[in-house]
Amino acid sequence: MKRGIKSLIFYLVLFAIIVSVVSVMYAGPETEKLIYSDLVKEIQVNNIKELSVTGTTATALRNDDTKFTADIPSLEILHEDVGSVIKKQVETGTLKYATPPVAEAP
Numbered sequence: 001m002k003r004g005i006k007s008l009i010f011y012l013v014l015f016a017i018i019v020s021v022v023s024v025m026y027a028g029p030e031t032e033k034l035i036y037s038d039l040v041k042e043i044q045v046n047n048i049k050e051l052s053v054t055g056t057t058a059t060a061l062r063n064d065d066t067k068f069t070a071d072i073p074s075l076e077i078l079h080e081d082v083g084s085v086i087k088k089q090v091e092t093g094t095l096k097y098a099t100p101p102v103a104e105a106p
Helices: 002-026 036-044 075-092
Strands: 032-034 048-054 057-062 067-071
Touching: 032 036, 036 048, 036 057, 036 067, 036 075, 048 075
Parallel strands: 032 067
Antiparallel strands: 048 057, 057 067
């Protein structure tokens, strides 16, 4: 009986190790979380090739293919801070911007 329990425990531990290794192998890359000022700096130094904004979350892909997110105060403030830089980078083809420009007030 003791031998059967030891075998069962061995196989359960082995199964747990295999599941852990497989889950680590198939886990996607983690997305880095930056603060707003770091996002602005990344945009200003032309280190971003893709940018999208949903609500108050900006998601960006750097030129080295690392991904990060940052909370922004609002789309309007982002455009006030770096809107002209974004526009220039989009025009030159160095930035793909998935968020439409802010509509101007009448």
